[in-house]
Amino acid sequence: MTIAEERSELAHEPEADAQHGPTGIYKWLTSTDHKVIGKNYMYTSLVFLMIAGAMAMIIRAQLVQPNGHIVSQQMYNELFTIHGSMMLYLFAGPFAFGGFANFILPLQIGAPDMAFPRLNALSYWLYLTGGTTMLMGFFVNGGAAAFGWVSYAPLSSYTYSPGPGPDLWIVAIILTGFSGIFTAVNLVTTAFYLRAPGMTMFRMPIFTWNMVVTGILILIAFPILTAAMVMLYADRHLGTHFFTVAGGGSPVMWQNLFWFFGHPEVYILALPYFGIASEIFPVFAKKPIFGYKGLVFATLAIAGLSTGVWAHHMYTTGTVLLPFFAALSLLIAVPTGIKVFTWIGTLWGGNLQFRVPLLFALGFLVTFTMGGFSGVMLASPPFDFAVHDTYFVVAHFHQVLAGTAIFAGFAGFYYWYPKLTGRMMREGLGKLQFWIAFIAFNMTFIPQYLAGLRGMPRRIPVYLVSDHVTFLNQVSSVGAFLTGFSFLIWLLNLWISWRRPIPAGDNPWDGHTLEWATSSPPPHHNFTSLPPIRSQRPVWDKNHPEYADYTTDHDGTPKKEVEPR
């Protein structure tokens, strides 16, 4: 215990940072510090979120009326392609896996930095280059890629999608793909080799666990995507015929390759956010996570199953064994259900603090569960025949993916912002942002389920009056604009916290894990000293010795004999 108590004085030594290398813009450009790179990732991906969100606003404006004329059909196709690509490749993944994981994971396991700091910097710069490359598509002759984020062959071949825009898209995906692979190598190595003494695997916070599992999934899935992109590029420019029928290739092979990446990708995007929520529920319930090991094994089960479900995106191709993929897809509902019940179990009997991070985490829980219900339905092949490629699917994946990334993402942002900057965000504005975003987000996507059931296909800029979906689309669009507005409240909140800072202190939320054992923001080498790690919650144990985890059994009753291990 003495080690821990000495820490607070040492950590506040004036500007330990100042002695380490450059400052200002030069620091942001050259740093290999995981905290700086993490912030770089976070702010860059939030900028991409704003750009992709603006595209969504144009898309929704176009759909307010059956024959909208806001943009041309070509521009519309480019917009939803780049909107989807940016949200998935440039926001949802990098925000959590590049941003939060980079900043938080080494702190949570008591490490001074990532295992490969320079590789980490390379990852970020590849990501930024890739993102910029994708946006460049709008400025070239023929426009950006317009074949959807799934880029189905042979629509994505040179015959049907000529011009440099699609090539820029392919190069962008390859660059961000490598960025993801390098970050995965880095994070997994860091978690395996740089844990502080006492931090066993089963004492790692759930957030760290989820990042490790995500990293492994990335190492399985991303090389497939990169290979597929290289094949696509070769088909376009080098005269190969991987995906063209005329040369003996198979368009369905593209779908197999893409979704063999694409379905693990869904969990690569979601698991980090599940990790964020799993950190927030316990802290704001003042309880340990309920069923820690069950949660870890559920995460591993999701990862394992996710590599065997890709063809549920291909039910209507008539080329896949439906019962096999239906069975595996449906099975994923079991570990996912475990997670949901674990979170409810964590809140059960707690002392709930309805601060902004908990509100956003609850928003995630509700939205994600709704999307989960429609997901289980879509796993059934016959039902998928009826709604495949309609707005039902659009509503489903926005509720599970965008709902997860935005609500759990902002939950994490509000939760760790004090650690990132040493400042607090304004609580009132945060709550206002949450309520507007939560109501507006569901107002956007619940009508889309109904539009899909009525028969509105996705990726269409115009629809028929006789489809009876005009009113649903108008409600959806108003919801989308309000969701967009809620982000402006967040920007205002950021600006206020920048101009009139409220100091956060080391541990404003009574946090449980090691990142709260250092100063806010942490010094260059993270920790001057660590509290003893005897459980999953070292900082809680230190701050609440009478309730410390190593003194109680799993059901919360005190152990007869306390032997710190």
Place this chain on the structure above:
Amino acid sequence: MKKLNFRTDTQAGRSGRRLALVRPGWRIPLALGGAALALSACNVTDFGMHTGATTQGHDIFSLYQTFIYMVIVVAVVTFGGLLYVLVRFGRRKDDQVPHQRHSNVKIEIIYTVIPAIIVGAIFFMSVSTENKVDAISPNPSLNLTITAFQWGWRFTYPNGVSIVSQGENYPQMVLPEGETTKVKLVSKDVVHGFYIAAFDFSRYALPGFTNYFDLTPNRLGTFVGRCSQLCGLYHAEMLFSVRVVTPAQFNAWLSSQGKGATA
């Protein structure tokens, strides 16, 4: 965008099939509540989906209906539980430390096993419906070849009659009611999606791969069909219509088309 006014099944046959789920006295208040809930698009018992104007589609619709009943039960349990927790445990003093329970193996087993049973049930229902929907009749009354291309459709009947998209006109496919039509679906260029919302059915038209499926319309009327899989610039306008007529009318139509009207 070209003008297109179809008589959809909303007007055609909605009143024909209504499950006796709702007592007559409750219909009006429930329908009003349902209308408010479901905005403008649906009535209560179909939960917003087309009831399926083919036997295959209707099987899919029935499956959807069962799913919705299951979702309602699961949602009440899950969200009810969550709401209870938020209300019950949301009003304590700030500094109070609650009981520090880490796990409860019994409860964890329950919330693992029950979802597993539910998805098991969904699996068996799905497979049995899928077997009906995907079944191909050995002796269909009609063999129809559908060819998708950028951005139109060609419907080729056995006697050589061929209906094809031409300029401003969307093609119309004609099917006999109550008879099984075996469809051969191909694509000339990119991947398209053959989709008829009123039939609750879609299937990809793939280049280099032929798909077969059966359609057995069980309701007269004209329905919208469209391409559901993004296929390029004019994907949204790749529409067609389906007219379901009696077998006698169908035969008359087919022989009248046979006389030199092939395109």
